Amino acid sequence: xxxxxxxxxxxxxxxxxxxxxxxxxxxxxxxxxxxxxxxxxxxxxxxxxxxxxxxxxxxxxxxxxxxxxxxxxxxxxxxxxxxxxxxxxxxxxxxxxxxxxxxxxxxxxxxxxxxxxxxxxxxxxxxxxxxxxxxxxxxxxxxxxxxxxxxxxxxxxxxxxxxxxxxxxxxxxxxxxxxxxxxxxxxxxxxxxxxxxxxxxxxxxxxxxxxxxxxxxxxxxxxxxxxxxxxxxxxxxxxxxxxxxxxxxxxxxxxxxxxxxxxxxxxxxxxxxxxxxxxxxxxxxxxxxxxxxxxxxxxxxxxxxxxxxxxxxxxxxxxxxxxxxxxxxxxxxxxxxxxxxxxxxxxxxxxxxxxxxxxxxxxxxxxxxxxxxxxxxxxxxxxxxxxxxxxxxxxxxxxxxxxxxxxxxxxxxxxxxxxxxxxxxxxxxxxxxxxxxxxxxxxxxxxxxxxxxxxxxxxxxxxxxxxxxxxxxxxxxxxxxxxxxxxxxxxxxxxxxxxxxxxxxxxxxxxxxxxxxxxxxxxxxxxxxxxxxxxxxxxxxxxxxxxxxxxxxxxxxxxxxxxxxxxxxxxxxxxxxxxxxxxxxxxxxxxxxxxxxxxxxxxxxxxxxxxx
Numbered sequence: 001x002x003x004x005x006x007x008x009x010x011x012x013x014x015x016x017x018x019x020x021x022x023x024x025x026x027x028x029x030x031x032x033x034x035x036x037x038x039x040x041x042x043x044x045x046x047x048x049x050x051x052x053x054x055x056x057x058x059x060x061x062x063x064x065x066x067x068x069x070x071x072x073x074x075x076x077x078x079x080x081x082x083x084x085x086x087x088x089x090x091x092x093x094x095x096x097x098x099x100x101x102x103x104x105x106x107x108x109x110x111x112x113x114x115x116x117x118x119x120x121x122x123x124x125x126x127x128x129x130x131x132x133x134x135x136x137x138x139x140x141x142x143x144x145x146x147x148x149x150x151x152x153x154x155x156x157x158x159x160x161x162x163x164x165x166x167x168x169x170x171x172x173x174x175x176x177x178x179x180x181x182x183x184x185x186x187x188x189x190x191x192x193x194x195x196x197x198x199x200x201x202x203x204x205x206x207x208x209x210x211x212x213x214x215x216x217x218x219x220x221x222x223x224x225x226x227x228x229x230x231x232x233x234x235x236x237x238x239x240x241x242x243x244x245x246x247x248x249x250x251x252x253x254x255x256x257x258x259x260x261x262x263x264x265x266x267x268x269x270x271x272x273x274x275x276x277x278x279x280x281x282x283x284x285x286x287x288x289x290x291x292x293x294x295x296x297x298x299x300x301x302x303x304x305x306x307x308x309x310x311x312x313x314x315x316x317x318x319x320x321x322x323x324x325x326x327x328x329x330x331x332x333x334x335x336x337x338x339x340x341x342x343x344x345x346x347x348x349x350x351x352x353x354x355x356x357x358x359x360x361x362x363x364x365x366x367x368x369x370x371x372x373x374x375x376x377x378x379x380x381x382x383x384x385x386x387x388x389x390x391x392x393x394x395x396x397x398x399x400x401x402x403x404x405x406x407x408x409x410x411x412x413x414x415x416x417x418x419x420x421x422x423x424x425x426x427x428x429x430x431x432x433x434x435x436x437x438x439x440x441x442x443x444x445x446x447x448x449x450x451x452x453x454x455x456x457x458x459x460x461x462x463x464x465x466x467x468x469x470x471x472x473x474x475x476x477x478x479x480x481x482x483x484x485x486x487x488x489x490x491x492x493x494x495x496x497x498x499x500x501x502x503x504x505x506x507x508x509x510x511x512x513x514x515x516x517x518x519x520x521x522x523x524x525x526x527x528x529x530x531x532x533x534x535x536x537x538x539x540x541x542x543x544x545x546x547x548x549x550x551x552x553x554x555x556x557x558x559x560x561x562x563x564x565x566x567x568x569x570x571x572x573x574x575x576x577x578x579x580x581x582x583x584x585x586x587x588x589x590x591x592x593x594x595x596x597x598x599x600x601x602x603x604x605x606x607x608x609x610x611x612x
Contacts, residue, residue, distance in 0.1 A: 086174030090129040100138065100155075101128040109155045115143035116150070123155035126173075134170030135159040166211070166219035181219045183211035191224035194242070198230050202239025202246075232286030241286075249287030252280035260293035263312065271309025271316070272381050273297050276420065294420030300378035301532070304328050305340065305603065310382055327565045328605050336609030339559075340550035342386070346454040346542045347410045349390045350376075350418065351442055353461035354425060355433040360462070360496060364527045368462055368494050373422045375531035376415075383539055384413035388453065390445075391418045394438035398428045400467035402437040406445055435461060436469035439477045446485040455487035456542050457512070462494035464504045471504045478511040488513040490538045491522040494531070514541065516598065540602055545593035549584045549606060556583040558608040563601045568592055 092105040097113035100123040109123045122138040124131035131138060139157030143150040161173040166181035178184060190206040192199045199206070207227030214220030230242040235250035252258075260278040261268040268275050276296025282288050299312040304323035309316045318329035332338055358369040366374070380389065390410035394402045408417050442457055457478075465474050478489045489512030495501040505522040506515070515521040523538055525531040553559050561568045561576050569575035574590035586606065588596055595601050 086172075086176035086179055087129045087133075088174065089127040100124060100141070101131060102126070102155075103128060109141060110152045113152060114149040115145075115152055117143050117145045117147070118150075119143040121152075123152075124158045125155040126158065126160050130161050130173035131158075133173040133175050134161070136161055136173035163216065164218070165213070178219075182214075183219050183221055185211050185213065185219055187211040189221070191221070192227055193224055194227075194229040198242035201244055202230075202242035204228050204230055204242035235280075235282065235288040247287075249283075251287070251289050254280050254282040254288050256280040258290070260290075261296055262293050263296070263298040267299055267312040270314055271299075271312040273299055273312035274416070276416070292420065292424035294424065295416045296420070297381050297416050298377045298419075300381055303382050305605065307340070308382060327562060328603065330610060332607065332610035334609075337551070337553055337559075337607060338610055339553070339606040341547040341604050341606055342550070343544045343547050344453070345386055345388055345412070346456060346544070347388045347390075347451050348456045348458060348539065348542055349392065349406065349410055349442055349445065350458045350460065351392045351394070351438050352422065353433060353435065353438075353463070354393050354427045355395065355463065356427050356430045357433075357462050358427040358494075359429075362496075362527045364529070366528060368496075369422075369427050371525075371528040371531050372460060372494070373419065374528050375525075375535045376422060377419045378532050379535045379539060380415035380418060384415045387539065387542065388412045388451075389414045389418060391421055392438055392441055392445075393421065393425055395428070395430070395432055395434050395467075396425070398430060398432075400432050400434045400437070402434050402441055404441060404444070406441070409445075410449070410451070432467050433461070433463055433465050434467040434469070435459075435465035435474050436477055437467065439474065439481065443477070443481050443484070446481070446487060454542070454544065455485055457481060457487055457489040458492055458538055459489055459508065459512070460492040460494070461505075462496065463498075463501055471507060475507050475511045478508055482511070482513050490514045490541070492525060492531075492534055492538060493522040494525050496526065514597070536602060537600065541597050543596055543604075545588040545596055546579060547586050547588075547604065547606075549586065552582055552584050553608060555608055559606055560608060561586065562605045563592075563595060564603055565605075 090105075093103050095102075095104045095111065095113070097110050098115075098121065100109060100121050102109050102125050105127065107125060109125050110121075120140055120142050123141040124136065124138045126136060130136040137157075137159040139155045139159075141155045142153045144153050145151060159173075162171045164171045164178060164180060165185075166178045166183070167185055168177060170177050183189075188208055188210050191209040192204075192206045194204060198204045205226075205228040207224040209221045209224050211219050212222045231240045233247050233249045234240050235247050235253055237246055237253075239246050241249075257277050257279050259275045261273075261275045263273055267273050274295075274297040276293040278290045278293050280288050281291045300310045302309075302311045302317070302320045302322045304317050304320070304326050305328050307317060309320075311320065311322070313320065315321070317323055318326075323329045328338070352372070354369065358372075359367050362368055362371050364371070383389070388410050389408075389412070390406045391408040391414075392403070392406045396403050396407070407421050408414055439457075439459070446455060459478075464471055481487050481489060489508070491505055491509040491512055491514075493501070493505040493509075495505060502520065506520070509515040509522040516523065523534040525534045556578065559570075561570075568588070570577060571592075572589055575592050576586050576588050579585040579587040596604075
């Protein structure tokens with residue numbers, strides 16, 4: 001019995017070696033064609049560990065047959081040989097012995113298949129369709145056992161598919177290289193992120209992109225490095241915005257200057273009027289523009305006694321139509337004299353509010369700020385020889401900020417510089433009014449800069465202070481300036497129609513020592529003309545009560561003195577009197593001196609034997 005079994009197995013082995021028969025379920029079957037058609041198979045439950053699509057089978061051309069088996073090529077590349085796109089994973093099918101593939105996708109190769117001990121075969125324990133493609137190289141397995149037949153060991157050394165990494169390799173073993181990749185690693189190309197029409201125009205130039213590893217192992221183009229995109233015109237003679245035109249938004253080249261004049265045509269260079277200078281300013285957004293006209297001197301109202309053509313019409317003092325018939329221009333009789341009066345110069349520091357409310361309109365249609373600028377231009381030029389003037393603007397630059405020193409120090413002459421500063425600094429859109437801080441800057445300036453001259457402050461404001469300060473604090477600061485530096489403070493108020501501001505402005509005026517009589521104790525202004533009149537009254541009030549005559553009178557006893565055409569008596573108590581033995585200096589006393597200091601007197605004339 002034992003011998004018969006041995007003979008049967010020997011015949012089986014010889015048949016298999018000759019390829020003349022097959023074995024199915026342990027029964028030897030002759031092959032009528034004389035060759036082996038298939039290898040033994042075993043039906044078992046189908047698993048799908050590699051994500052195969054159910055029981056579909058991949059055909060040789062890459063197509064799929066629902067419910068079929070994968071047609072593979074044992075010993076070949078394990079995949080399709082068609083010319084379609086890359087192959088996909090094969091579905092699970094019954095394990096086929098001796099093909100070195102994991103047909104049933106259970107992670108084992110030719111398991112339970114008999115083999116001759118010590119035999120070896122190439123193997124692949126991944127999805128059969130990927131065998132031999134890209135990194136999916138076959139490994140080797142050995143037949144293990146000590147009997148006549150053994151079992152195949154685990155497949156060792158076979159490769160596995162990976163994510164496609166766009167590196168010119170078939171990383172996922174599907175027969176295609178870098179499929180789905182935007183670019184190949186290390187590849188470069190030109191790039192440009194600006195509007196297409198600007199590419200290569202003007203200063204605009206391409207940059208360079210490099211292909212880099214992206215999310216999930218896929219390639220992606222990196223940032224565009226080195227490109228030159230459109231920028232706002234810099235007014236440098238180049239096409240910065242790449243529209244094919246150079247500096248089209250530029251009125252001028254930044255830093256460039258040119259002469260300017262805003263007065264009537266033909267008045268520049270006549271009398272007191274002088275041209276100024278404009279500077280080209282780069283815009284914070286794009287282009288450039290001409291700034292304000294600085295250092296110019298514009299026409300002002302004619303002063304009939306200062307020997308200056310103030311209105312720049314070519315006619316001086318009494319030859320000007322405005323002065324004809326005025327007291328100071330009436331002819332003197334034979335032997336008569338008319339005197340030019342001079343006084344000791346004083347220091348005047350203007351402290352000017354430029355908060356947003358100064359943009360409000362006055363009854364004559366202009367803004368409060370422009371009305372103030374016009375009044376300054378009209379009044380200050382004629383005072384350059386009699387006053388040393390300076391300027392503080394607040395807030396500056398914006399919000400509650402105030403500079404630690406004046407914008408214009410107290411010097412002579414300075415009228416043109418002050419006018420230019422005011423013209424170039426329109427009020428910001430803010431209601432913040434740091435009056436206290438501005439007056440503290442004025443006090444610090446007086447404390448650190450001594451002067452032999454009399455000192456005054458002109459506070460021009462249109463409202464109550466804020467920025468953390470109160471009216472009471474401002475009033476206290478004004479009083480301190482007056483007591484510590486003997487500097488009276490004139491309050492030029494521009495309150496508009498807001499009656500609630502009057503008490504605050506009155507309190508400031510009282511603290512400054514130059515309050516006016518009546519219900520409104522500050523110098524009130526509501527239009528360009530009233531601003532000019534108030535400013536003239538204030539600057540007149542800074543005059544000393546002592547004046548010098550241009551020459552000694554030939555008849556001292558016949559000299560008459562007038563305030564705005566009103567006779568001032570020669571009186572040591574409340575009129576005028578000679579202050580020295582040469583009779584070339586006169587002093588105003590008592591109520592006459594008070595009239596001068598009140599700002600109500602505009603002109604002072606002295607003459608004898610002249611028309612009245």
